Every structure is written in structure tokens, then in C-alpha cells.
Amino acid sequence: MTFSGTFLHLKKGIPFLICLFLILLAQTPSFFVTSVPFLFIPIFYFAIFRPGLLNDYAVFALGLFADLIGRTPIGIWSFVFVLLFFVIRLNRLFFSGLTFDKLWLSFAFISAIALMLRLFLFCIGTGTLVSGDFLVIQYIILNLLYPLGIFLCGRLDNWIEVDS
Amino acid sequence: MESRQFRLKRLKMQIRLFLPLLFLIFSLVFMGISSFENPYLQQFQTALTQVVTPVVSFVSTPLRWGDKGVREVKLFLKTYQENQRLRAENESLQNWRNIAFQLGSEQQELQRLLDYVPPKKSSSVTARVLADDGGHFSKSFVVSAGSENGVSKGDVAMTSKGVLGRIVEVGPSFSRLMLLTDYLSRVPVVVGNSRVLCMLSGDNSSSPKLVSLPEGAVVQKGDVVLTSGHVGVYPSGLGIGVVSSVNNGEISVSLFESDFTPEFVRLVDFGLNQVLLQEECVEGKNP
Known part of the structure; x- marks a missing residue:
């Protein structure tokens, strides 16, 4: 394999590394008060526009990693991420034809379901009833960050695509 | 040869289609396993945290500075009210100090009378x-x-x-x-x-x-x-x-x-x- 070929392969691994970084970022004791599941944005973007850059294996591994370092029952994040990725990828033709505002609306709808699903699985997994008030803050911050997240994912996608 | 390649491709497609389903099942199985306390899993998580913690610490440094900055600005804006509050609290604490001295001497006396064994020093x-x-x-x-x-x-x-x-x-x-x-x-x-x-x-x-x-x-x-x-x-x-x-x-x-x-x-x-x-x-x- 040539040097440029190796470099291209490494470049293709960058979305996965960025997702790992976002999981670590959510662990920082920050003044955001809430750990926002930033990862929903790249999963949403890459499932629609470049499913080759973030595949099922990667999404499952990211979910397991998030669960392991997040000290929540293992399998919750991986279930939510894999389901999210699968559902979006299955309907990617529909999503890719949408305008930006409609896509944002779709993300708002999907992220709401994903957050509620996570809360539901957590309550089942731990056998406790946890208040979901904080989900509203998480949801609002996540959706406000959506345009910036999608823009950055788009720039990254373009940068990787130039060589490939 | 072509048909073999075609079959292989079809098999790959089928696996790819069922892969998410398989991962979803794995996730549910993991959820079931992790609901029981597992010492091996805990050891693994401890080792992982040991590896990840320096990275998180590095990542969080700028956030920590930001956090500190926000706190200090808030504190600066509230200096007057904070000063008033501290004066009131100080007066109240001086009263409490007198009570504490009195209770302390009483407690020492009672402990001596009862041969009380004090707890270990922390x-x-x-x-x-x-x-x-x-x-x-x-x-x-x-x-x-x-x-x-x-x-x-x-x-x-x-x-x-x-x-x-x-x-x-x-x-x-x-x-x-x-x-x-x-x-x-x-x-x-x-x-x-x-x-x-x-x-x-x-x-x-x-x-x-x-x-x-x-x-x-x-x-x-x-x-x-x-x-x-x-x-x-x-x-x-x-x-x-x-x-x-x-x-x-x-x-x-x-x-x-x-x-x-x-x-x-x-x-x-x-x-x-x-x-x-x-x-x-x-x-x-x-x-």
C-alpha cells in the first residue's frame, strides 16, 4: 500500500476518533451543567451522507465505550446508537432529499425519541425510576448545537472526500 | 467464478443487513449481564478509567479555566451582596462559637465521667x-x-x-x-x-x-x-x-x-x- 493510500485510510478513521473525543468531552466536569449527547449529531450526519465513514461496528463500539466509562449499565448507549444509526441509514434516501430546516426538524424528532429511549432503558436496566427533567436541557442544547455540528461534519466530510 | 463472487457479495449484503439486529441483541444481552455485579467487569472498568482519566483531564483543562473564569466574574458581580451576607453570617457564627465552647467543655467533662472511648483520628x-x-x-x-x-x-x-x-x-x-x-x-x-x-x-x-x-x-x-x-x-x-x-x-x-x-x-x-x-x-x- 502506498503512503497516500495509508494516509487516506487513516483519514477515514478520523470521524470515529472525533466521536471518541466527543464521548470523553461529555465526561469533563464542565459548566454546561449537563452532559449533552453530542454524538447524536455525527451519527445522524454520517448515517445519511456518508455511512461508509461510520459503520455499524464503529457505532456499536462507541456505544460500548460510552457505557463503560460512563458507569451506566453496559449496552444502553450501544443499543440507542445502533438503533439510531440503523433507522436513519434505512431512510437515508428520504433524509438526504430534505432541505436544511426539514432535516433539523427530523433531527429534533429523532433525538427526542433517542433521549427518551435511553431514559427508558436506564430505568429498566437499573430498576429505578429516574426523573427525566434534565432531558429537556440536554435536548435544547443538543438541538441548538445542531447547525454548528452539521457544519463541522460537512467540512470534515469534504476534507476526507477530496483525497478519495 | 462470477456466480461465486455474486453469492459472496449477496452474503455480505445479508450480513450487513442483519448486523444492526445482531448488535441490538448483543446490547440487550450486555444490559442483562451488567445488571449483575461482576468483579471482572469492574476491574476492566477501573483499568479503562485509569487509561482514560489523563486524557479527560487534558481535555477538560480549557473548560476548567472557562468554568473558573465564569465563577470569578459571577463572584465579582456579587461582591457587595456577598460582603453583606458574610457580615451577617460572621455575627451569627460568633454566637455559635460561644455556644460551641460551652458545649465543648461540657462534652469533655461528660466524656471523662463516662470513660468514653473516642473514635479514631481521621x-x-x-x-x-x-x-x-x-x-x-x-x-x-x-x-x-x-x-x-x-x-x-x-x-x-x-x-x-x-x-x-x-x-x-x-x-x-x-x-x-x-x-x-x-x-x-x-x-x-x-x-x-x-x-x-x-x-x-x-x-x-x-x-x-x-x-x-x-x-x-x-x-x-x-x-x-x-x-x-x-x-x-x-x-x-x-x-x-x-x-x-x-x-x-x-x-x-x-x-x-x-x-x-x-x-x-x-x-x-x-x-x-x-x-x-x-x-x-x-x-x-x-x-
Whole structure:
């Protein structure tokens, strides 16, 4: 394999590394008060526009990693991420034809379901009833960050695509 | 040759189609497995945290600076009110100091009369908060001191205001503390002057609840909640908070330490962690 070929392969691994970084970022004791599941944005973007850059294996591994370092029952994040990725990828033709505002609306709808699903699985997994008030803050911050997240994912996608 | 390639391609397509389903099943299986306490899994998580913590610490440095900046600006804007509050608090504390001197001498006299055996002296280390595990689903922090610094499982994490939680996992250079607000946290407490014995139960909200109250116990808003010392994990008499509301049998507690993003915590060894070690020996785990 040539040097440029190796470099291209490494470049293709960058979305996965960025997702790992976002999981670590959510662990920082920050003044955001809430750990926002930033990862929903790249999963949403890459499932629609470049499913080759973030595949099922990667999404499952990211979910397991998030669960392991997040000290929540293992399998919750991986279930939510894999389901999210699968559902979006299955309907990617529909999503890719949408305008930006409609896509944002779709993300708002999907992220709401994903957050509620996570809360539901957590309550089942731990056998406790946890208040979901904080989900509203998480949801609002996540959706406000959506345009910036999608823009950055788009720039990254373009940068990787130039060589490939 | 072509048909073989075609079949291989079709097989790959089919696997790819079923892969998410397989991963979803794996996730559910993992959820089932992790609902049981597994020492190997815990060891693996401890090792992973040991690797990940320096990275999180590095990543969080600019955020920490930002956090500190925001706090200092807030403090600066509130200087006048803060000064007024501190003057009032100082006056009140001077009264309390006199009462404390009086009670202290009385206590010494009574202890001498009763041949009281005082508890062991405590030792402490101060550690920086490095990571906030689990966000809203699990209330715990990773802090920058571990077994190499003399921290052991069961040490009580405190700030200047009161109890924050206790150490539940210790690595060589880090430890994880579970906050009082965590859904797994249960602390035996006494409430009010009548010293009602009950349990402080975390529910991931900022106000844990009092549960397992004896029948007919009366708890009122404003009653002080202290650790009872039962079970031996927390020593008795540590300030936890005050009863903030009593609604239809649900009693919420407002914690003295309500800042859940402290920069530093004090890890105090009251010499009670033998209870946890004995428990682990009974359960057949490595002490």
C-alpha cells in the first residue's frame, strides 16, 4: 500500500476518533451543567451522507465505550446508537432529499425519541425510576448545537472526500 | 467464478443487513449481564478509567479555566451582596462559637465521667475533580488521588460545606466517588431534634429523598439531616442537609453541598472502611 493510500485510510478513521473525543468531552466536569449527547449529531450526519465513514461496528463500539466509562449499565448507549444509526441509514434516501430546516426538524424528532429511549432503558436496566427533567436541557442544547455540528461534519466530510 | 463472487457479495449484503439486529441483541444481552455485579467487569472498568482519566483531564483543562473564569466574574458581580451576607453570617457564627465552647467543655467533662472511648483520628487528602462520570444517569466523579496517595474504598468525600459522597472505586492514581445524589446511594441518617432514624436515598435529582421512616415519625421542613453512623460506612454526626419539603409522604432534602461541580474535594479516612473490606471478604471478593 502506498503512503497516500495509508494516509487516506487513516483519514477515514478520523470521524470515529472525533466521536471518541466527543464521548470523553461529555465526561469533563464542565459548566454546561449537563452532559449533552453530542454524538447524536455525527451519527445522524454520517448515517445519511456518508455511512461508509461510520459503520455499524464503529457505532456499536462507541456505544460500548460510552457505557463503560460512563458507569451506566453496559449496552444502553450501544443499543440507542445502533438503533439510531440503523433507522436513519434505512431512510437515508428520504433524509438526504430534505432541505436544511426539514432535516433539523427530523433531527429534533429523532433525538427526542433517542433521549427518551435511553431514559427508558436506564430505568429498566437499573430498576429505578429516574426523573427525566434534565432531558429537556440536554435536548435544547443538543438541538441548538445542531447547525454548528452539521457544519463541522460537512467540512470534515469534504476534507476526507477530496483525497478519495 | 462470477456466480461465486455474486453469492459472496449477496452474503455480505445479508450480513450487513442483519448486523444492526445482531448488535441490538448483543446490547440487550450486555444490559442483562451488567445488571449483575461482576468483579471482572469492574476491574476492566477501573483499568479503562485509569487509561482514560489523563486524557479527560487534558481535555477538560480549557473548560476548567472557562468554568473558573465564569465563577470569578459571577463572584465579582456579587461582591457587595456577598460582603453583606458574610457580615451577617460572621455575627451569627460568633454566637455559635460561644455556644460551641460551652458545649465543648461540657462534652469533655461528660466524656471523662463516662470513660468514653473516642473514635479514631481521621486523616485526609485533597484531590482535584477530573471527570464527571455518566452525566445525569450516574452521579459520580473521578478524582486525582488513588491508592498511591493513601485513598481507600469507603473514604468520605467532603467540601467545606458538608458531605459530598464516598469513594466506591480506587485505582493507583485515581478514585471514583459516588455522590449522595446517585441513584445507588443509600445513607443511614438521623433527622431533627427527635433523631428520627431513616435512610437518605439518592434518585439522581439534586434533592435526595428520605425513605424507610419508622411509623408515626414526624419530620418537618427545616429539620437538619445528619449521618447516623449505622452500618459503619459514614461516621455519625456529619452534616448532610436540611429537609426542604414534605409532600404526600415524599420528603426531600436540600444538601449543604449543593454545588455538584466542585474543583477540589477532601477525602477523609475515618478509619471505618474495614466494614466495606469485611463485606467484600464475605462476598468472596478480593479485599
